[in-house]
Amino acid sequence: ARLAAAGAEVLLLEAGGWDEPELYELDGFRLAQRRSWRYAVDLPEKLDVQNVREYRRSVVAGKTMGGSSAVHGDVYDRPPVREFEYAGFSRWGATFIKAAFERIEASLGVTWLQRDPDIFVVEAIRVLSEALGLEEIGQLEHDEGRKGGIAAGWAMMRTCSPGSSGPDNKFGCRRHTSYSALAAPLNASDGGAAPRLTVMADALATRVLLQDAEAVGVEVVRHGTVLEAHARRGVVLAAGALGTPKLLMLSGVGDPLELQRIGVPVQVANGAVGSNLADHLAYWEEFQIFLNPEFVETDCARGEKFHLFFNTTGPVAGGDGPVEAEARFFTSCKRSGGENEGEIVFGVESVLLQPKSRGRVVVHSRAPEVPPSMDFPPLWSEDQERLAVVADSVLRPFMADAKVNGKTTIERVRGHAYLYQHLCCSARAAPKGQPGVCDEDMQVRGIARLYVGDASALPFPPSSHTASPAMLMGELAAASALRQGPRRPM
Secondary structure (H helix, E strand, O other): OHHHHOOOOEEEEOOOEOOOHHHHOOOOHHHHHHHEEEEEEEOOOOOEEOOOHHHOOEEEEEOEOOOHHHHOOOEOOOOOOOHHHHOOOOOOOHHHHHHHHHHHHHHHOOEEEEOOOOHHHHHHHHHHHHHHOOOEOOOOOOOOOOOOOEEOEEEEOEEEOOOOOOOOOOOOEEEOOHHHHHHHHHEHHHOOOOOOEEEEOOEEEEEEEEOOOEEEEEEEEEOOEEEEEEOOOOEEEOOHHHHHHHHHHHOOEEOHHHHHHHOOOOOEEOOOOOOOEEOOEEEEEEEEEEOOHHHHHHOHHHOOOEEEEEEOOOOHHHHOOOOOEEEEEEEOOOEOOOOOOOEEEEEEEEEEOOOOOOEEEEOOOOOOOOOOEEEOOOOOHHHHHHHHHHHHHHHHHHOOOOOEOOEOHHHHHHHHOEEOOOOEOOOOEOOOOOOOOEOOOOEEOOOEOEEEOOHHHOOOOOOOOOHHHHHHHHHHHHHHHHHHOOOOOO
Protein backbone atom coordinates (compact mmCIF):
# COMPACT_ATOMS: atom_id res chain seq x y z
CA ALA A 1 0.00 0.00 0.00
CA ARG A 2 2.82 2.42 0.84
CA LEU A 3 4.53 1.70 -2.50
CA ALA A 4 1.32 2.27 -4.48
CA ALA A 5 0.51 5.46 -2.58
CA ALA A 6 3.97 6.75 -3.52
CA GLY A 7 3.35 6.14 -7.22
CA ALA A 8 4.91 2.70 -7.76
CA GLU A 9 2.97 0.03 -9.67
CA VAL A 10 2.33 -2.86 -7.28
CA LEU A 11 1.06 -6.41 -7.72
CA LEU A 12 -0.18 -7.87 -4.41
CA LEU A 13 -0.30 -11.67 -4.42
CA GLU A 14 -2.51 -13.50 -1.89
CA ALA A 15 -2.58 -17.29 -1.67
CA GLY A 16 -6.06 -17.22 -0.14
CA GLY A 17 -9.32 -15.75 -1.28
CA TRP A 18 -10.93 -12.34 -1.07
CA ASP A 19 -12.05 -10.88 2.20
CA GLU A 20 -15.76 -10.81 3.08
CA PRO A 21 -17.83 -8.16 4.86
CA GLU A 22 -18.42 -10.52 7.78
CA LEU A 23 -14.70 -10.46 8.58
CA TYR A 24 -15.02 -6.90 9.79
CA GLU A 25 -17.57 -7.61 12.47
CA LEU A 26 -15.99 -7.59 15.93
CA ASP A 27 -15.94 -11.39 16.05
CA GLY A 28 -15.21 -11.78 12.33
CA PHE A 29 -11.76 -13.24 12.98
CA ARG A 30 -13.48 -16.48 14.02
CA LEU A 31 -14.90 -16.78 10.50
CA ALA A 32 -11.50 -16.04 8.98
CA GLN A 33 -9.85 -18.81 11.01
CA ARG A 34 -11.75 -21.35 8.93
CA ARG A 35 -9.82 -20.09 5.90
CA SER A 36 -6.32 -20.06 7.26
CA TRP A 37 -2.99 -21.79 7.13
CA ARG A 38 -2.71 -24.37 9.88
CA TYR A 39 0.93 -25.17 10.50
CA ALA A 40 1.93 -28.26 12.45
CA VAL A 41 4.23 -27.77 15.43
CA ASP A 42 6.71 -30.08 17.12
CA LEU A 43 6.63 -29.12 20.80
CA PRO A 44 7.73 -30.70 24.06
CA GLU A 45 4.98 -32.60 25.86
CA LYS A 46 4.31 -29.84 28.42
CA LEU A 47 4.32 -26.87 26.04
CA ASP A 48 1.27 -25.76 24.03
CA VAL A 49 0.30 -22.90 21.76
CA GLN A 50 -2.25 -20.42 23.11
CA ASN A 51 -5.35 -21.30 21.14
CA VAL A 52 -8.67 -23.09 21.30
CA ARG A 53 -8.26 -26.74 22.23
CA GLU A 54 -8.26 -28.12 18.68
CA TYR A 55 -5.40 -25.81 17.67
CA ARG A 56 -3.10 -26.12 20.69
CA ARG A 57 -0.59 -28.21 18.78
CA SER A 58 -0.65 -26.04 15.67
CA VAL A 59 -0.22 -22.45 14.54
CA VAL A 60 -2.93 -20.53 12.70
CA ALA A 61 -2.01 -17.85 10.14
CA GLY A 62 -4.16 -15.85 7.76
CA LYS A 63 -4.90 -17.20 4.28
CA THR A 64 -7.07 -14.32 3.13
CA MET A 65 -6.72 -10.62 2.40
CA GLY A 66 -5.15 -9.02 5.44
CA GLY A 67 -3.27 -12.17 6.43
CA SER A 68 -2.98 -12.83 10.15
CA SER A 69 -4.52 -9.46 11.00
CA ALA A 70 -7.79 -11.02 9.75
CA VAL A 71 -7.65 -14.22 11.80
CA HIS A 72 -6.35 -12.91 15.12
CA GLY A 73 -7.55 -10.13 17.39
CA ASP A 74 -7.30 -6.53 16.21
CA VAL A 75 -5.17 -5.30 19.11
CA TYR A 76 -2.80 -2.48 18.20
CA ASP A 77 -0.18 -1.11 20.56
CA ARG A 78 3.27 0.21 19.85
CA PRO A 79 6.41 -1.12 21.48
CA PRO A 80 8.70 1.51 23.04
CA VAL A 81 9.96 3.71 20.22
CA ARG A 82 13.62 3.30 21.23
CA GLU A 83 13.43 -0.48 21.48
CA PHE A 84 15.38 -1.11 18.27
CA GLU A 85 17.94 1.58 19.01
CA TYR A 86 18.86 -0.23 22.23
CA ALA A 87 19.38 -3.40 20.20
CA GLY A 88 22.11 -1.79 18.10
CA PHE A 89 20.17 -0.51 15.07
CA SER A 90 21.97 2.78 14.59
CA ARG A 91 19.51 4.19 12.05
CA TRP A 92 16.36 2.99 13.82
CA GLY A 93 16.27 5.72 16.45
CA ALA A 94 13.20 7.03 18.26
CA THR A 95 12.50 9.80 15.74
CA PHE A 96 12.81 7.42 12.78
CA ILE A 97 10.57 4.73 14.32
CA LYS A 98 7.99 7.20 15.60
CA ALA A 99 7.66 8.76 12.13
CA ALA A 100 7.16 5.31 10.58
CA PHE A 101 4.40 4.46 13.08
CA GLU A 102 2.70 7.79 12.41
CA ARG A 103 2.65 7.08 8.68
CA ILE A 104 0.96 3.73 9.37
CA GLU A 105 -1.56 5.16 11.80
CA ALA A 106 -2.53 8.00 9.49
CA SER A 107 -4.24 5.38 7.33
CA LEU A 108 -4.93 2.57 9.75
CA GLY A 109 -7.68 3.85 12.04
CA VAL A 110 -6.75 3.14 15.66
CA THR A 111 -9.22 3.65 18.50
CA TRP A 112 -8.46 3.53 22.21
CA LEU A 113 -11.22 1.54 23.89
CA GLN A 114 -11.08 2.36 27.57
CA ARG A 115 -12.79 0.59 30.42
CA ASP A 116 -16.38 1.44 31.18
CA PRO A 117 -16.43 3.72 34.24
CA ASP A 118 -18.42 1.27 36.37
CA ILE A 119 -17.93 1.46 40.12
CA PHE A 120 -16.89 -2.20 40.19
CA VAL A 121 -14.09 -1.64 37.68
CA VAL A 122 -12.83 1.45 39.49
CA GLU A 123 -12.82 -0.42 42.80
CA ALA A 124 -11.01 -3.42 41.28
CA ILE A 125 -8.31 -1.17 39.84
CA ARG A 126 -7.88 0.50 43.23
CA VAL A 127 -7.41 -2.85 44.98
CA LEU A 128 -4.94 -4.10 42.38
CA SER A 129 -3.01 -0.82 42.33
CA GLU A 130 -2.57 -0.74 46.08
CA ALA A 131 -1.56 -4.38 46.32
CA LEU A 132 0.97 -4.16 43.50
CA GLY A 133 2.28 -0.66 44.16
CA LEU A 134 1.44 0.61 40.69
CA GLU A 135 -0.26 3.69 39.31
CA GLU A 136 -3.06 3.74 36.76
CA ILE A 137 -1.69 5.18 33.52
CA GLY A 138 -4.86 5.38 31.44
CA GLN A 139 -4.36 5.45 27.69
CA LEU A 140 -0.92 4.34 26.60
CA GLU A 141 0.85 7.27 25.03
CA HIS A 142 1.86 6.33 21.50
CA ASP A 143 4.78 8.74 21.62
CA GLU A 144 6.33 6.81 24.47
CA GLY A 145 5.13 3.28 23.89
CA ARG A 146 4.52 1.01 26.83
CA LYS A 147 5.52 1.96 30.34
CA GLY A 148 5.01 0.73 33.88
CA GLY A 149 1.60 1.03 35.50
CA ILE A 150 -1.94 -0.26 35.15
CA ALA A 151 -3.95 0.42 32.00
CA ALA A 152 -7.56 -0.64 31.65
CA GLY A 153 -8.15 -0.65 27.93
CA TRP A 154 -6.72 -1.42 24.52
CA ALA A 155 -5.68 0.35 21.36
CA MET A 156 -7.63 -1.47 18.65
CA MET A 157 -7.58 -1.50 14.85
CA ARG A 158 -11.17 -0.39 14.50
CA THR A 159 -13.34 2.65 13.93
CA CYS A 160 -16.05 3.37 16.48
CA SER A 161 -18.94 5.78 16.46
CA PRO A 162 -18.85 8.61 19.03
CA GLY A 163 -19.71 7.43 22.51
CA SER A 164 -18.71 3.80 21.94
CA SER A 165 -16.51 2.40 24.69
CA GLY A 166 -15.39 -0.81 26.23
CA PRO A 167 -13.42 -3.62 24.53
CA ASP A 168 -16.55 -5.77 24.50
CA ASN A 169 -18.78 -3.15 22.93
CA LYS A 170 -20.83 -4.84 20.19
CA PHE A 171 -22.31 -1.72 18.66
CA GLY A 172 -20.89 1.18 16.74
CA CYS A 173 -17.47 -0.37 16.00
CA ARG A 174 -16.00 -1.95 12.87
CA ARG A 175 -12.70 -3.78 13.03
CA HIS A 176 -9.95 -3.32 10.45
CA THR A 177 -7.30 -5.55 8.95
CA SER A 178 -4.05 -4.44 7.36
CA TYR A 179 -5.69 -4.99 3.96
CA SER A 180 -8.96 -3.14 4.57
CA ALA A 181 -7.27 -0.16 6.19
CA LEU A 182 -4.12 0.20 4.10
CA ALA A 183 -4.50 -1.61 0.77
CA ALA A 184 -8.19 -1.74 -0.16
CA PRO A 185 -8.54 2.05 -0.60
CA LEU A 186 -5.80 1.87 -3.25
CA ASN A 187 -7.03 -1.26 -5.02
CA ALA A 188 -8.48 -0.52 -8.46
CA SER A 189 -10.88 -3.47 -8.26
CA ASP A 190 -12.31 -2.06 -5.02
CA GLY A 191 -12.93 1.33 -6.60
CA GLY A 192 -9.80 2.85 -5.10
CA ALA A 193 -8.57 6.23 -6.23
CA ALA A 194 -5.07 5.07 -7.21
CA PRO A 195 -5.19 2.12 -9.66
CA ARG A 196 -1.47 1.43 -9.26
CA LEU A 197 -2.25 -1.42 -6.87
CA THR A 198 -3.46 -4.65 -8.48
CA VAL A 199 -4.53 -7.51 -6.20
CA MET A 200 -4.47 -11.14 -7.31
CA ALA A 201 -6.20 -13.64 -5.01
CA ASP A 202 -5.76 -17.44 -5.08
CA ALA A 203 -2.16 -16.89 -6.18
CA LEU A 204 0.43 -18.98 -4.35
CA ALA A 205 3.95 -17.58 -4.64
CA THR A 206 6.31 -20.53 -5.06
CA ARG A 207 9.74 -18.91 -5.34
CA VAL A 208 11.54 -15.66 -6.02
CA LEU A 209 13.06 -15.36 -9.48
CA LEU A 210 16.74 -14.44 -9.14
CA GLN A 211 19.20 -13.25 -11.76
CA ASP A 212 22.76 -12.16 -11.06
CA ALA A 213 22.12 -11.95 -7.31
CA GLU A 214 19.08 -9.72 -7.87
CA ALA A 215 15.36 -10.36 -7.42
CA VAL A 216 13.62 -9.91 -10.77
CA GLY A 217 10.18 -11.37 -10.03
CA VAL A 218 8.12 -14.16 -8.48
CA GLU A 219 6.88 -17.52 -9.73
CA VAL A 220 3.18 -18.03 -8.96
CA VAL A 221 0.72 -20.92 -9.18
CA ARG A 222 -2.86 -19.81 -9.81
CA HIS A 223 -5.70 -22.21 -10.56
CA GLY A 224 -3.17 -24.89 -11.51
CA THR A 225 -1.22 -22.68 -13.93
CA VAL A 226 2.38 -21.62 -13.31
CA LEU A 227 2.90 -17.91 -13.98
CA GLU A 228 5.81 -15.50 -13.68
CA ALA A 229 5.36 -11.95 -12.42
CA HIS A 230 8.38 -9.79 -13.24
CA ALA A 231 9.30 -6.81 -11.09
CA ARG A 232 10.88 -3.56 -12.20
CA ARG A 233 11.61 -2.19 -8.75
CA GLY A 234 11.85 -5.20 -6.46
CA VAL A 235 10.09 -7.94 -4.48
CA VAL A 236 8.78 -7.62 -0.90
CA LEU A 237 8.00 -10.86 0.94
CA ALA A 238 5.24 -10.81 3.57
CA ALA A 239 4.19 -14.44 4.03
CA GLY A 240 4.61 -14.49 7.81
CA ALA A 241 6.98 -16.02 10.32
CA LEU A 242 6.70 -19.49 8.77
CA GLY A 243 5.78 -18.67 5.17
CA THR A 244 8.55 -16.18 4.41
CA PRO A 245 11.45 -18.49 5.42
CA LYS A 246 9.82 -21.20 3.30
CA LEU A 247 9.74 -18.89 0.26
CA LEU A 248 13.37 -17.95 0.80
CA MET A 249 14.43 -21.59 1.04
CA LEU A 250 12.47 -22.59 -2.06
CA SER A 251 14.31 -19.75 -3.82
CA GLY A 252 17.69 -21.15 -2.80
CA VAL A 253 18.38 -18.82 0.12
CA GLY A 254 19.13 -20.63 3.36
CA ASP A 255 21.27 -23.16 5.18
CA PRO A 256 23.02 -25.28 2.50
CA LEU A 257 22.35 -28.52 4.41
CA GLU A 258 18.63 -27.73 4.65
CA LEU A 259 18.51 -26.82 0.96
CA GLN A 260 20.33 -30.04 0.09
CA ARG A 261 17.78 -32.02 2.12
CA ILE A 262 14.85 -30.71 0.05
CA GLY A 263 16.75 -30.65 -3.25
CA VAL A 264 16.93 -26.90 -3.89
CA PRO A 265 20.15 -25.50 -5.43
CA VAL A 266 21.95 -22.95 -3.26
CA GLN A 267 21.78 -19.36 -4.48
CA VAL A 268 22.85 -17.63 -1.24
CA ALA A 269 24.06 -19.55 1.81
CA ASN A 270 22.60 -18.14 5.02
CA GLY A 271 22.08 -20.35 8.04
CA ALA A 272 19.92 -17.74 9.76
CA VAL A 273 16.96 -18.34 7.42
CA GLY A 274 14.27 -20.14 9.41
CA SER A 275 16.24 -20.15 12.63
CA ASN A 276 15.74 -17.76 15.56
CA LEU A 277 11.96 -18.39 15.50
CA ALA A 278 10.69 -16.68 18.65
CA ASP A 279 7.45 -16.15 20.57
CA HIS A 280 6.18 -14.59 23.77
CA LEU A 281 5.95 -17.08 26.64
CA ALA A 282 2.99 -17.07 29.05
CA TYR A 283 1.47 -18.74 32.11
CA TRP A 284 -2.12 -18.52 33.48
CA GLU A 285 -3.27 -18.67 37.09
CA GLU A 286 -6.46 -17.79 38.96
CA PHE A 287 -6.80 -16.11 42.35
CA GLN A 288 -9.41 -14.26 44.43
CA ILE A 289 -9.55 -10.70 45.62
CA PHE A 290 -12.03 -9.17 48.04
CA LEU A 291 -14.08 -6.20 46.88
CA ASN A 292 -16.71 -4.25 48.76
CA PRO A 293 -19.87 -6.40 48.43
CA GLU A 294 -21.82 -3.25 47.61
CA PHE A 295 -19.78 -2.74 44.44
CA VAL A 296 -20.08 -6.40 43.55
CA GLU A 297 -23.85 -6.39 43.91
CA THR A 298 -24.48 -3.18 41.97
CA ASP A 299 -22.04 -3.60 39.11
CA CYS A 300 -20.38 -6.98 38.97
CA ALA A 301 -23.76 -8.69 38.92
CA ARG A 302 -24.16 -7.41 35.37
CA GLY A 303 -21.26 -9.57 34.31
CA GLU A 304 -18.98 -6.65 33.45
CA LYS A 305 -15.72 -7.79 31.89
CA PHE A 306 -12.53 -5.82 31.74
CA HIS A 307 -8.86 -6.23 31.14
CA LEU A 308 -5.87 -4.76 32.94
CA PHE A 309 -2.20 -5.00 32.19
CA PHE A 310 0.97 -3.54 33.52
CA ASN A 311 4.67 -3.86 32.84
CA THR A 312 6.36 -5.72 35.64
CA THR A 313 9.88 -4.56 34.88
CA GLY A 314 10.70 -0.92 34.30
CA PRO A 315 12.09 -0.09 30.88
CA VAL A 316 15.59 1.33 30.90
CA ALA A 317 16.33 5.03 30.42
CA GLY A 318 13.13 6.45 31.84
CA GLY A 319 10.51 4.32 30.15
CA ASP A 320 11.55 4.34 26.50
CA GLY A 321 13.44 1.07 26.17
CA PRO A 322 12.54 -2.64 26.01
CA VAL A 323 10.03 -4.09 28.46
CA GLU A 324 10.81 -7.55 29.75
CA ALA A 325 7.43 -8.77 30.92
CA GLU A 326 3.83 -7.89 31.68
CA ALA A 327 0.82 -9.33 33.44
CA ARG A 328 -2.77 -9.22 32.24
CA PHE A 329 -5.72 -9.42 34.61
CA PHE A 330 -9.12 -10.74 33.57
CA THR A 331 -12.44 -11.23 35.29
CA SER A 332 -15.97 -12.09 34.26
CA CYS A 333 -17.21 -11.36 37.80
CA LYS A 334 -17.31 -15.04 38.74
CA ARG A 335 -17.84 -15.51 42.48
CA SER A 336 -15.24 -17.53 44.33
CA GLY A 337 -17.82 -19.63 46.18
CA GLY A 338 -16.17 -18.81 49.49
CA GLU A 339 -17.72 -17.45 52.65
CA ASN A 340 -17.02 -13.82 51.72
CA GLU A 341 -19.65 -12.62 49.27
CA GLY A 342 -17.27 -9.98 47.90
CA GLU A 343 -14.65 -12.48 46.72
CA ILE A 344 -14.23 -12.36 42.94
CA VAL A 345 -12.19 -14.77 40.82
CA PHE A 346 -9.51 -13.11 38.72
CA GLY A 347 -7.33 -14.67 36.09
CA VAL A 348 -3.81 -13.36 35.66
CA GLU A 349 -1.71 -14.10 32.61
CA SER A 350 2.00 -13.55 33.13
CA VAL A 351 3.84 -12.96 29.86
CA LEU A 352 7.59 -12.99 29.21
CA LEU A 353 8.12 -10.58 26.32
CA GLN A 354 11.84 -11.14 25.78
CA PRO A 355 12.43 -14.91 26.16
CA LYS A 356 15.71 -16.38 25.01
CA SER A 357 14.29 -19.77 23.90
CA ARG A 358 14.16 -20.19 20.14
CA GLY A 359 12.73 -22.60 17.60
CA ARG A 360 13.05 -23.04 13.85
CA VAL A 361 11.01 -23.30 10.67
CA VAL A 362 11.20 -26.69 8.96
CA VAL A 363 10.54 -26.91 5.22
CA HIS A 364 9.62 -30.50 4.37
CA SER A 365 9.51 -30.45 0.58
CA ARG A 366 10.35 -28.32 -2.42
CA ALA A 367 6.69 -28.70 -3.43
CA PRO A 368 5.19 -25.26 -2.73
CA GLU A 369 1.81 -26.62 -1.63
CA VAL A 370 3.37 -28.53 1.30
CA PRO A 371 3.27 -26.24 4.35
CA PRO A 372 6.27 -25.82 6.63
CA SER A 373 6.13 -26.66 10.32
CA MET A 374 7.50 -25.21 13.55
CA ASP A 375 10.05 -27.10 15.64
CA PHE A 376 10.34 -25.73 19.18
CA PRO A 377 12.63 -27.64 21.56
CA PRO A 378 12.30 -27.58 25.38
CA LEU A 379 12.45 -24.08 26.83
CA TRP A 380 15.61 -22.76 28.39
CA SER A 381 15.36 -23.15 32.17
CA GLU A 382 16.30 -19.47 32.45
CA ASP A 383 13.08 -18.49 30.68
CA GLN A 384 10.97 -20.70 32.92
CA GLU A 385 12.59 -19.22 36.01
CA ARG A 386 12.11 -15.64 34.80
CA LEU A 387 8.45 -16.35 33.99
CA ALA A 388 7.96 -17.83 37.46
CA VAL A 389 9.41 -14.66 39.01
CA VAL A 390 6.93 -12.56 37.03
CA ALA A 391 4.03 -14.78 38.09
CA ASP A 392 5.11 -14.70 41.74
CA SER A 393 5.32 -10.92 41.75
CA VAL A 394 1.65 -10.57 40.81
CA LEU A 395 0.22 -13.57 42.65
CA ARG A 396 1.76 -13.28 46.11
CA PRO A 397 -0.16 -10.16 47.21
CA PHE A 398 -3.38 -12.14 46.70
CA MET A 399 -2.43 -15.70 47.69
CA ALA A 400 -1.77 -16.72 51.27
CA ASP A 401 0.15 -19.80 50.17
CA ALA A 402 2.74 -19.68 47.39
CA LYS A 403 1.83 -23.28 46.52
CA VAL A 404 -1.21 -24.32 44.47
CA ASN A 405 -2.22 -27.97 44.66
CA GLY A 406 1.06 -28.63 46.44
CA LYS A 407 3.21 -27.21 43.62
CA THR A 408 5.42 -24.13 43.64
CA THR A 409 5.15 -21.47 40.94
CA ILE A 410 8.21 -22.71 39.06
CA GLU A 411 6.82 -26.26 39.09
CA ARG A 412 3.51 -25.03 37.71
CA VAL A 413 5.24 -22.94 35.02
CA ARG A 414 7.28 -25.93 33.90
CA GLY A 415 4.10 -27.92 33.46
CA HIS A 416 1.72 -25.31 32.06
CA ALA A 417 3.58 -22.53 30.20
CA TYR A 418 2.51 -21.87 26.62
CA LEU A 419 3.58 -19.99 23.51
CA TYR A 420 1.46 -16.95 22.74
CA GLN A 421 1.28 -17.34 18.94
CA HIS A 422 3.10 -14.05 18.43
CA LEU A 423 5.67 -15.73 16.20
CA CYS A 424 8.49 -13.65 14.73
CA CYS A 425 12.13 -13.28 13.91
CA SER A 426 12.71 -16.27 11.58
CA ALA A 427 14.12 -13.99 8.83
CA ARG A 428 15.41 -11.39 11.23
CA ALA A 429 16.92 -8.05 10.36
CA ALA A 430 20.22 -7.52 12.14
CA PRO A 431 22.83 -4.78 12.44
CA LYS A 432 25.98 -5.19 10.40
CA GLY A 433 28.23 -7.87 11.84
CA GLN A 434 25.43 -9.80 13.56
CA PRO A 435 23.84 -13.02 12.23
CA GLY A 436 20.63 -12.29 10.36
CA VAL A 437 18.73 -12.54 7.10
CA CYS A 438 18.06 -8.85 6.34
CA ASP A 439 20.10 -5.70 6.77
CA GLU A 440 18.81 -2.48 8.35
CA ASP A 441 17.19 -1.57 5.01
CA MET A 442 15.11 -4.79 5.20
CA GLN A 443 16.95 -6.13 2.15
CA VAL A 444 17.89 -9.82 2.14
CA ARG A 445 21.63 -10.10 2.50
CA GLY A 446 23.35 -11.11 -0.70
CA ILE A 447 20.36 -10.37 -2.97
CA ALA A 448 19.58 -6.94 -4.34
CA ARG A 449 15.97 -5.74 -4.53
CA LEU A 450 14.58 -8.51 -2.31
CA TYR A 451 13.00 -7.25 0.93
CA VAL A 452 11.12 -8.77 3.86
CA GLY A 453 8.22 -6.79 5.31
CA ASP A 454 6.50 -8.90 7.97
CA ALA A 455 6.95 -10.27 11.50
CA SER A 456 9.63 -12.70 10.35
CA ALA A 457 11.97 -9.71 9.87
CA LEU A 458 11.63 -8.52 13.47
CA PRO A 459 15.06 -8.77 15.10
CA PHE A 460 13.63 -9.95 18.44
CA PRO A 461 10.20 -10.42 20.07
CA PRO A 462 8.71 -6.95 20.53
CA SER A 463 7.56 -5.51 23.87
CA SER A 464 3.98 -5.48 22.59
CA HIS A 465 1.42 -7.31 20.51
CA THR A 466 3.07 -8.15 17.17
CA ALA A 467 0.55 -6.39 14.87
CA SER A 468 2.07 -2.91 14.92
CA PRO A 469 5.73 -4.09 14.79
CA ALA A 470 4.88 -6.35 11.83
CA MET A 471 3.36 -3.40 9.97
CA LEU A 472 6.44 -1.38 10.91
CA MET A 473 8.64 -3.94 9.11
CA GLY A 474 6.44 -3.55 6.01
CA GLU A 475 6.68 0.23 6.22
CA LEU A 476 10.48 0.11 6.43
CA ALA A 477 10.74 -2.39 3.57
CA ALA A 478 8.55 -0.20 1.34
CA ALA A 479 10.58 2.89 2.18
CA SER A 480 13.80 1.10 1.22
CA ALA A 481 12.33 -0.16 -2.06
CA LEU A 482 11.24 3.38 -2.93
CA ARG A 483 14.71 4.74 -2.25
CA GLN A 484 16.21 2.09 -4.51
CA GLY A 485 14.34 3.25 -7.60
CA PRO A 486 13.48 1.16 -10.69
CA ARG A 487 16.07 -1.22 -12.06
CA ARG A 488 17.15 -1.48 -15.67
CA PRO A 489 14.38 -1.93 -18.28
CA MET A 490 13.10 -5.51 -18.56
